Amino acid sequence: MSYSAGSVAKGIGLDTPPDLCEIFSANVLGDLDTEGRRRAGGDSAPWTRVNVWPGDPAGFRPVWLAYMRAMEALSQDLMRLFGLALGLGEDFFADRTDAPVSTVVANYYYPQTVPPLPGQLRKGAHTDWGNLTVLHQDDAGGLQVRHRDGGWRDVPFVPGSFVINIGDMMAFWTGGRWVSTLHRVVNPVAGRTGARLSIPFFHLPNHDASVDPVPLPGGSGPSVPPVPPVQPVPAGEPVAPPGEGMTPGRWYAEKMAAIYA
Numbered sequence: 266m267s268y269s270a271g272s273v274a275k276g277i278g279l280d281t282p283p284d285l286c287e288i289f290s291a292n293v294l295g296d297l298d299t300e301g302r303r304r305a306g307g308d309s310a311p312w313t314r315v316n317v318w319p320g321d322p323a324g325f326r327p328v329w330l331a332y333m334r335a336m337e338a339l340s341q342d343l344m345r346l347f348g349l350a351l352g353l354g355e356d357f358f359a360d361r362t363d364a365p366v367s368t369v370v371a372n373y374y375y376p377q378t379v380p381p382l383p384g385q386l387r388k389g390a391h392t393d394w395g396n397l398t399v400l401h402q403d404d405a406g407g408l409q410v411r412h413r414d415g416g417w418r419d420v421p422f423v424p425g426s427f428v429i430n431i432g433d434m435m436a437f438w439t440g441g442r443w444v445s446t447l448h449r450v451v452n453p454v455a456g457r458t459g460a461r462l463s464i465p466f467f468h469l470p471n472h473d474a475s476v477d478p479v480p481l482p483g484g485s486g487p488s489v490p491p492v493p494p495v496q497p498v499p500a501g502e503p504v505a506p507p508g509e510g511m512t513p514g515r516w517y518a519e520k521m522a523a524i525y526a
């Protein structure tokens with residue numbers, strides 16, 4: 266049921282050793298029949314795979330399905346707020362997100378009993394690929410976000426709360442006005458071997474929605490200086506605007522391919 270998590274930092278061009286993390290993953294489309302999944306865009310797309318559920322513990326599958334439904338509804342509410350915040354109206358994203366290919370993941374950061382390799386983290390620096398991420402984290406600590414001043418800030422555990430990350434799609438749609446949060450999970454201090462668990466829900470648009478920048482009231486483009494890239498990321502921003510013909514589906518598939526290469 267678990268496998269190597271690959272290296273998420275490869276998604277922004279960093280060549281790092283594998284993340285010290287195991288993953289369980291399920292997609293909102295993964296329980297549809299073959300035809301339902303195929304309609305979501307091509308046989309090889311990652312979100313057209315069948316969900317594989319463990320039989321043990323009993324009740325695992327219905328709990329996760331209910332959680333995915335609740336997270337999808339919360340994410341849709343947030344997208345309506347995003348539309349209002351951008352001056353586009355609450356329904357602006359509706360037809361771009363009415364057949365979402367969202368994914369839920371459980372990240373199990375196992376106890377570290379041997380020293381990490383140079384450059385190896387629980388999860389390397391990356392941005393999330395969707396519209397937004399609703400992240401549940403436990404109190405073990407280690408999640409950090411990149412700050413405009415070039416440093417990293419700890420994201421504290423706040424009981425009963427979620428962490429919301431802006432993803433690549435919001436950065437594309439807003440022409441960089443909203444920044445796709447660069448983040449990572451650092452290793453526990455030497456000798457502290459405790460595990461960590463986090464559960465991000467990656468809210469994705471329709472696989473074939475347009476990701477071209479939309480004209481924003483007040484003008485598009487960055488309103489704040491870009492976050493400095495993590496060295497040795499190639500020059501430019503961590504998330505470069507996609508070329509012609511990019512779709513969320515292709516962006517997601519290409520990032521996945523880089524991460525698990």
Ligand SMILES: O=C(O)CCC(=O)C(=O)O
Pocket residue numbers: 370372388393400402408448449450462463465
């Ligand atoms: O474990 C965390 O707190 C963050 C996980 C994460 O960034 C991810 O899975 O994309």
Ligand SMILES: [Fe+2]
Pocket residue numbers: 391392393448
């Ligand atoms: Fe992430």
